[in-house]
Amino acid sequence: MQSATTVAAGSDQSVARPAAPRLATTGAILAAAAALLAAGVLVGFWIAPTDASTLGFSQKIFYIHAPIAETALLAYGVAFVAAILYLRRGDARYDRLGVAAVRLGLLFSALVMITGVVWGRAAWGVWWAWEPRLTTFLLACLLYSGYFVLRGSVDDEARRATYGALFAIIAFVDVPITFFATRFLPAGLHPVVIGPSGSGMDYRDLIAFVAGLAGMTLLFVGLLRVELGIESLHEQLRELKYRLGR
Amino acid sequence: MGWRQFKAMVRKDVVSELRTRETVVSMFLFVVLAMIVFHYAFTVSGGGRLSFYTGGMLWVVFVFGALLGLNRSFAHEKDDGCLDGLLLCPVDRMTIYLAKMTANLIFLGAIQVVAVPVFALFFASGRIATHLPAFLALVVLADLGIAALGTLLATITMNTRSRDLLLPIVFLPLVIPLLIAAASGTSALLSGAAGAPSVLGRLAFLLVYDGVFLVLAYGTYDVAIGE
Amino acid sequence: MAGAGRAAGNHGGGPASEPAGGARSERAGDAPERAGDAAAPEICVEGLGKAFGRRDVLRDVSFTVARGGFLTLFGPNGAGKTTTLRLLATLLKPSSGSVTVAGHDLRGDPAPVRRAIGFISHDPLLYRDLTAHENLRFYADMYGVADAERRIADLLERVELSHRRHDVVATFSKGMQQRLAIARALLHEPRVLLLDEPHSGLDPHAVDLLDGLLGDIRAEHTFVMATHSLRQGLGLADQVLILDGGKVVFAHGGGMAEAEFAATYRAQVREGALV
Numbered sequence: 213m214q215s216a217t218t219v220a221a222g223s224d225q226s227v228a229r230p231a232a233p234r235l236a237t238t239g240a241i242l243a244a245a246a247a248l249l250a251a252g253v254l255v256g257f258w259i260a261p262t263d264a265s266t267l268g269f270s271q272k273i274f275y276i277h278a279p280i281a282e283t284a285l286l287a288y289g290v291a292f293v294a295a296i297l298y299l300r301r302g303d304a305r306y307d308r309l310g311v312a313a314v315r316l317g318l319l320f321s322a323l324v325m326i327t328g329v330v331w332g333r334a335a336w337g338v339w340w341a342w343e344p345r346l347t348t349f350l351l352a353c354l355l356y357s358g359y360f361v362l363r364g365s366v367d368d369e370a371r372r373a374t375y376g377a378l379f380a381i382i383a384f385v386d387v388p389i390t391f392f393a394t395r396f397l398p399a400g401l402h403p404v405v406i407g408p409s410g411s412g413m414d415y416r417d418l419i420a421f422v423a424g425l426a427g428m429t430l431l432f433v434g435l436l437r438v439e440l441g442i443e444s445l446h447e448q449l450r451e452l453k454y455r456l457g458r
Numbered sequence: 459m460g461w462r463q464f465k466a467m468v469r470k471d472v473v474s475e476l477r478t479r480e481t482v483v484s485m486f487l488f489v490v491l492a493m494i495v496f497h498y499a500f501t502v503s504g505g506g507r508l509s510f511y512t513g514g515m516l517w518v519v520f521v522f523g524a525l526l527g528l529n530r531s532f533a534h535e536k537d538d539g540c541l542d543g544l545l546l547c548p549v550d551r552m553t554i555y556l557a558k559m560t561a562n563l564i565f566l567g568a569i570q571v572v573a574v575p576v577f578a579l580f581f582a583s584g585r586i587a588t589h590l591p592a593f594l595a596l597v598v599l600a601d602l603g604i605a606a607l608g609t610l611l612a613t614i615t616m617n618t619r620s621r622d623l624l625l626p627i628v629f630l631p632l633v634i635p636l637l638i639a640a641a642s643g644t645s646a647l648l649s650g651a652a653g654a655p656s657v658l659g660r661l662a663f664l665l666v667y668d669g670v671f672l673v674l675a676y677g678t679y680d681v682a683i684g685e
Numbered sequence: 686m687a688g689a690g691r692a693a694g695n696h697g698g699g700p701a702s703e704p705a706g707g708a709r710s711e712r713a714g715d716a717p718e719r720a721g722d723a724a725a726p727e728i729c730v731e732g733l734g735k736a737f738g739r740r741d742v743l744r745d746v747s748f749t750v751a752r753g754g755f756l757t758l759f760g761p762n763g764a765g766k767t768t769t770l771r772l773l774a775t776l777l778k779p780s781s782g783s784v785t786v787a788g789h790d791l792r793g794d795p796a797p798v799r800r801a802i803g804f805i806s807h808d809p810l811l812y813r814d815l816t817a818h819e820n821l822r823f824y825a826d827m828y829g830v831a832d833a834e835r836r837i838a839d840l841l842e843r844v845e846l847s848h849r850r851h852d853v854v855a856t857f858s859k860g861m862q863q864r865l866a867i868a869r870a871l872l873h874e875p876r877v878l879l880l881d882e883p884h885s886g887l888d889p890h891a892v893d894l895l896d897g898l899l900g901d902i903r904a905e906h907t908f909v910m911a912t913h914s915l916r917q918g919l920g921l922a923d924q925v926l927i928l929d930g931g932k933v934v935f936a937h938g939g940g941m942a943e944a945e946f947a948a949t950y951r952a953q954v955r956e957g958a959l960v
Contacts, residue, residue, distance in 0.1 A: 393635030466826030
């Protein structure tokens with residue numbers, strides 16, 4: 213009689229790519245990101261003209277703040293797409309992608325809050341104003357933290373991934389809705405303009421902004437690759453432990 | 459057949475509730491007690507202007523009260539171990555969702571029918587009566603959103619550990635847009651400050667909100683309720 | 686001793702079915718092939734596999750059950766008996782393989798399969814705050830049963846619970862709940878009945894009542910039952926399967942003496958006790 217010691221069929225195996233080239237490309241991406249960000253900061257802080265409005269020098273934080281915000285939204289968008297793909301195809305790799313994307317999205321959202329708070333203090337002397345964008349990111353932080361709480365309270369692996377995916381979809385749809393809702397609130401005490409004022413961007417402002425945006429996006433991609441690489445190794449370790457333990 | 463099934467499920471939940479009265483009574487007590495707590499919390503010496511906050515307060519109380527009920531959406535199925543019984547039936551999963559959502563709406567509405575007059579009594583808000591149609595529209599649309607979102611989330615959380623704790627954590631951030639619209643709309647009505655356009659704007663927003671989550675539920679409920 | 690006095694291998698009521706195609710017969714002598722079973726098997730399971738994440742719970746399980754047949758699944762806890770039944774009941778989706786029940790493929794629309802199936806587990810699947818009548822009424826509505834009131838009355842008669850129809854289920858004993866569960870499962874006249882350890886938790890009298898009921902309806906349905914109970918499992922079955930570690934380790938059509946089966950079981954299965 214055959215006893216059940218054969219290796220579990222259908223176990224999820226990521227295609228094992230050689231480690232060295234993978235690290236190399238990730239390294240290159242991160243280096244490019246660093247370069248772009250450095251360039252953006254340089255141009256933005258030293259070369260571009262100081263903003264004419266009352267914001268003055270503090271406006272320059274925009275060149276970091278806005279790219280971070282957009283990258284956070286990009287991360288949540290990636291999680292949203294990964295969630296849909298997971299529900300459609302059932303491939304655990306999409307689940308891992310989703311988790312990594314949400315984690316990075318949370319990181320970037322926290323940075324949005326920090327830079328936003330710093331900016332608020334510098335520009336208007338208050339630590340916090342219920343400004344629509346900041347408020348939306350605050351709620352996004354709390355919302356996506358719930359993502360991890362939800363996952364943590366499900367014992368079954370497959371269900372955990374399914375529920376995570378459902379939540380990532382619901383949450384992403386809610387973010388723009390939240391943003392529009394916060395604008396219902398009566399106008400705050402401080403007119404908040406997150407952006408360069410005046411009749412438009414000076415070309416140097418534009419360079420700084422685009423550099424910052426590109427740099428942040430590359431940073432996100434690089435970090436995502438690192439996260440996925442780590443997660444993939446964890447997964448292989450779990451797989452080995454499981455097989456040895458049977 | 460779908461209609462017969464829908465009626466059967468709603469009737470079952472309502473009959474069960476009438477028999478035990480656990481959920482509705484708890485919700486009602488919570489709502490009234492919360493209003494009393496708010497009164498004392500906001501009454502500062504020198505007489506603060508509570509009317510600033512009454513619209514928001516009403517909806518805070520309803521949202522948290524609704525959570526008590528939403529947590530119990532599938533209580534009978536889970537406690538009596540008959541979720542399988544429901545899933546074995548040849549019923550569209552969406553019909554189950556709509557039936558559960560309707561039951562939640564009924565319970566929430568039942569609370570509000572009593573709680574709103576109590577609210578008017580405590581906080582002397584005669585203005586609700588003068589703006590009744592607008593107020594009712596607001597309540598109906600907001601309730602629909604709470605029920606639609608809450609039932610979907612309750613379906614997910616009922617299969618987790620610590621499900622009673624998890625539902626508020628996932629529900630509250632998602633319901634904030636609805637809360638903003640409902641609360642600010644109610645405040646506008648009560649203080650007589652804003653005109654018709656702003657309330658209409660909020661009603662429109664709530665309509666969109668409800669639509670979005672109903673569509674989401676339609677797309678995901680099969681997966682949410684079980685393989 | 687069981688009052689019904691069924692000896693192992695005695696086919697209670699109804700026509701005995703020949704061993705269906707997929708089950709491997711291990712006996713030397715053959716039961717004569719019965720004519721009239723040329724129709725497609727009522728249940729056809731081929732290469733069924735089910736994995737929960739990393740864990741493989743079922744591997745390459747195959748069997749068929751002819752119309753009117755009675756298959757009993759034996760096996761230790763965790764062998765996959767409940768999973769198999771839940772897969773047949775559409776409560777789970779197969780990871781691999783194909784399953785056909787009453788002519789419907791499980792990979793398609795589950796509604797026709799659900800209409801053809803009645804499920805009885807150790808959980809009666811009844812609402813405790815509702816009366817017997819209300820429970821049956823609910824399920825009748827959910828299944829779209831025609832002339833529901835009459836059907837409910839008939840079934841309550843059959844399971845001998847008419848006198849308690851307006852009592853809340855919470856007041857029923859386990860045996861009574863199980864009988865009501867049978868009524869629930871039969872409401873929509875399913876062709877196939879799936880039973881997951883239906884005798885567990887019942888006192889001997891209740892077991893006899895249950896067996897009596899099952900014997901009465903034996904002829905009208907096709908059965909798949911999972912059980913630890915040797916006597917009940919062998920008494921009604923015309924086909925047995927032993928599952929272990931998610932695989933079929935023994936299959937047999939036709940009668941088998943209790944003692945012989947018990948010996949085979951112990952030989953084939955690494956662990957786990959038979960009742």
